[in-house]
Structures are given as structure tokens and as C-alpha cells.
Amino acid sequence: MGLLKLAAEGTTQMPLGEALSISGNGMVVVLIVLVVLAVLVLLISKMVRAAQGKAAEESVDSAAAIGDVPAVPAAPAAASAPAAVPLPENQSAGTLELYDCTEKEAAVIMAIVSNESGVPLNRLEFKSIKAIEK
Incomplete structure (x- = not known):
């Protein structure tokens, strides 16, 4: 039917x-x-x-x-940073626990990590920093 x-x-x-x-x-x-x-x-x-x-x-x-710029191949898109919504410049990503180190030492360590990795400091998330005695 x-x-x-x-x-x-x-x-x-x-x-x-x-x-x-x-x-x-x-x-x-x-x-x-x-x-x-x-x-x-x-x-x-x-x-x-x-x-x-x-x-x-x-x-x-x-x-x-x-003659404006030298001819170099374009960088691949995969090598660029992932597209994400950036945090405001004055906002951090969480809290930090310090073990046997001062805030000044922790700030220096975080700045070095940010500089060496090329990631802005406000995009990094540090959980804790502990001083290791040799």
C-alpha cells in the first residue's frame, strides 16, 4: 500500500x-x-x-x-602556536606552591622558563616550585 x-x-x-x-x-x-x-x-x-x-x-x-624582504619559505601552519583565546596580560593561570624558595627566586625561574620556551608567562601554569639541594 x-x-x-x-x-x-x-x-x-x-x-x-x-x-x-x-x-x-x-x-x-x-x-x-x-x-x-x-x-x-x-x-x-x-x-x-x-x-x-x-x-x-x-x-x-x-x-x-x-627587494623588500628576502625570499624565505613560509613557516608551516603546524609549527605555529595553537589558536586559543589568550589570557589578559594581568591574569595568571592558577596558584603556585613554593617549597624552600623565595618568591623572587620563583619569579626568576618562571621568567627563564617563559623566555626559553617562547610561551608568554600568563599562558604558563606553574603548580609548584621546589628548591633541590645538592
């Missing part, structure tokens, strides 16, 4: 098998559309990345041809 036949007869009841078949087909159609949309998003993002990379290379090449 089809839906049109049921509608023409004026009945509101549908056999269970047909109802399950129609709802199953609807779910399959929705899933197929979602997969197609996911593939489209992936393809478009790859095309945009390729276009941006090509534009960046062209700008570096044209600037090098003019």
Missing part, C-alpha cells in the same frame, strides 16, 4: 511494516545528506587553504622580487 492510496481511501491507519519502512528510508536520506555536506565542507576547506597558501607564496615572491 502506498501513502497516496491510504490518503485516497481516507484511512488514517498504516501497517507497521510500511511505517517502519518509510521512517527508515527517511533516516537513510538524512544521513546521506549529512555525509554529502561533510564531504563538501572538507573539500571547500582544502580549496581555501590551498588558495591562501598560494596567495601567501605569491606575496612573498613578489616582495622578494621588489
Whole structure:
């Protein structure tokens, strides 16, 4: 029995098998559309990345041809810092427990770690600093 036949007869009841078949087909159609949309998003993002990379290379090449900057390959995106919301400059990331060291010594250690790692001090999270006697 089809839906049109049921509608023409004026009945509101549908056999269970047909109802399950129609709802199953609807779910399959929705899933197929979602997969197609996911593939489209992936393809478009790859095309945009390729276009941006090509534009960046062209700008570096044209600037090098003019003599503004030396021609160096662009750094890969994976090497850059992860995109995250930075903390305000005056906000720290937690509390610090000091064991056998002064606040001044801890500040020097934290500044050295920040400088050597290249990570801003407000992005680092120190749990504790303990002086080790040799």
C-alpha cells in the first residue's frame, strides 16, 4: 500500500511494516545528506587553504622580487602556536606552591622558563616550585 492510496481511501491507519519502512528510508536520506555536506565542507576547506597558501607564496615572491624582504619559505601552519583565546596580560593561570624558595627566586625561574620556551608567562601554569639541594 502506498501513502497516496491510504490518503485516497481516507484511512488514517498504516501497517507497521510500511511505517517502519518509510521512517527508515527517511533516516537513510538524512544521513546521506549529512555525509554529502561533510564531504563538501572538507573539500571547500582544502580549496581555501590551498588558495591562501598560494596567495601567501605569491606575496612573498613578489616582495622578494621588489627587494623588500628576502625570499624565505613560509613557516608551516603546524609549527605555529595553537589558536586559543589568550589570557589578559594581568591574569595568571592558577596558584603556585613554593617549597624552600623565595618568591623572587620563583619569579626568576618562571621568567627563564617563559623566555626559553617562547610561551608568554600568563599562558604558563606553574603548580609548584621546589628548591633541590645538592
